[in-house]
Amino acid sequence: MKLTTEDLILALAADLKPVSRYAVLERLGTGVLMGILVTTVLVVTVLGVRPDLPVAVYGIPFWMKWTYTMSLGTAAIFAVSRLARPDSRSLMMLWMLSVPMLALAGCAAHELANTPLDHWRTLWMGNSWTSCPRVVLGLSVPIFLGLLWSFRRFAPNRLRAAGALSGLASGAWAATVYGLHCPEPSALFVLTWYSLGILLAAALGAVLGPYVLRW
Amino acid sequence: MTAREEQLEAWMIAGLDGDAAAQTALLSALVPMLRGFYRRRIAGAGEDIEDLIQETLIAVHTRRSTYDRDRPVTAWLYAIARHRLIDYVRARKPVVPLEAVLSNLVDDGFEDAATAGADLDRMLAMLPTKQARAIRQTRLEGLSVPEAATASGLGESDVKVSVHRGLKTLAARILGS
Numbered sequence A: 001m002k003l004t005t006e007d008l009i010l011a012l013a014a015d016l017k018p019v020s021r022y023a024v025l026e027r028l029g030t031g032v033l034m035g036i037l038v039t040t041v042l043v044v045t046v047l048g049v050r051p052d053l054p055v056a057v058y059g060i061p062f063w064m065k066w067t068y069t070m071s072l073g074t075a076a077i078f079a080v081s082r083l084a085r086p087d088s089r090s091l092m093m094l095w096m097l098s099v100p101m102l103a104l105a106g107c108a109a110h111e112l113a114n115t116p117l118d119h120w121r122t123l124w125m126g127n128s129w130t131s132c133p134r135v136v137l138g139l140s141v142p143i144f145l146g147l148l149w150s151f152r153r154f155a156p157n158r159l160r161a162a163g164a165l166s167g168l169a170s171g172a173w174a175a176t177v178y179g180l181h182c183p184e185p186s187a188l189f190v191l192t193w194y195s196l197g198i199l200l201a202a203a204l205g206a207v208l209g210p211y212v213l214r215w
Numbered sequence B: 001m002t003a004r005e006e007q008l009e010a011w012m013i014a015g016l017d018g019d020a021a022a023q024t025a026l027l028s029a030l031v032p033m034l035r036g037f038y039r040r041r042i043a044g045a046g047e048d049i050e051d052l053i054q055e056t057l058i059a060v061h062t063r064r065s066t067y068d069r070d071r072p073v074t075a076w077l078y079a080i081a082r083h084r085l086i087d088y089v090r091a092r093k094p095v096v097p098l099e100a101v102l103s104n105l106v107d108d109g110f111e112d113a114a115t116a117g118a119d120l121d122r123m124l125a126m127l128p129t130k131q132a133r134a135i136r137q138t139r140l141e142g143l144s145v146p147e148a149a150t151a152s153g154l155g156e157s158d159v160k161v162s163v164h165r166g167l168k169t170l171a172a173r174i175l176g177s
Helices: A005-014 A023-047 A060-083 A092-113 A117-125 A132-151 A159-178 A187-212 B003-016 B020-041 B046-062 B073-092 B097-110 B116-125 B129-140 B145-152 B156-176
Strands: none
Touching: A005 B020, A005 B046, A023 A060, A023 A132, A023 A159, A060 A092, A060 A159, A060 A187, A092 A117, A092 A187, A117 A187, A132 A159, A132 A187, A159 A187, B003 B020, B003 B073, B020 B046, B020 B073, B046 B073, B116 B129, B116 B156, B129 B145, B129 B156, B145 B156
16 A cells, blocks of 8 residues: 555654754764774785874874875865765865865975985885776775765755766875875875875776765 | 744744644644645646645754755745655656656657557566566556556566566667567
């Protein structure tokens, strides 16, 4: 027998739980954290933490990387929290994403200025440029899945944009966790290869968004 | 802000705070609003409109955390209603460039012409039974993909693929002949 609309309303309202004013951000935070947890386990067990981590955490390069990826990840999550709502608002706040990029570009320029020309190549390519972007992309998958879980209670209208920003956020947080493994110290390396991995994750998110975020 | 808007917002916020009576009042008040909204946009299809209303109520309820308390509640409600409507329209009439050939034939009164029915039958007869039936159901009888899938006992993706392949074959023959 078909459910009447009156019965449906009563059934829905019967199991009513209060919803916090910040429910969207809370749910996004939970999704990202679940993903980060899985990604961290992957980094620790499969890739291994860099052996000099206890020393590295006192150094500037480690924090330069984390500041970059964490600020990108945070800005992207705020953008996603806007796209989670159906009455979309302006995405002008996306200019915030350029701040960490420009800051890191400044660091890279400073680095180059203080490095002899024949060492520029090492600065740029490091030892792991071939693997870095795709490892970041791979590590972003659990975080993207965490965000998909968050989206099950959201009502996005712009699915491609929501997918792209979710991918960007996943990539940025995956890169943050990857910082526990990757010993590359140069700003130019991070600016190029970390960013490439993050952008790949954003592109994949943009492709998948219209399919996986449908509701 | 109108009195109705104020009343809806009060119910919405009380519902978010866990007041089941307010949530019931809100959802009940939405039913006639949504019925008017969908009737103005979809011709006929009374059954479909009731389904859409129920789907929208479920979305409004389960996704209510996306309502921002500082913004107008009707804008949020209609954004959800519009999304469900777009989804409904898309599900019934997939827009794929390749298929434009045949659907144009159908839309432009081709079907109504005296000989058209026979031509259509002959063309569909050139296809494997499964593809012909899928096209007949989704394109000529107006079934949705899930409905066609249930009716023929196939998976939804199977139906979609059959329609797509069949139309592609037909398009190739029409353009080639």
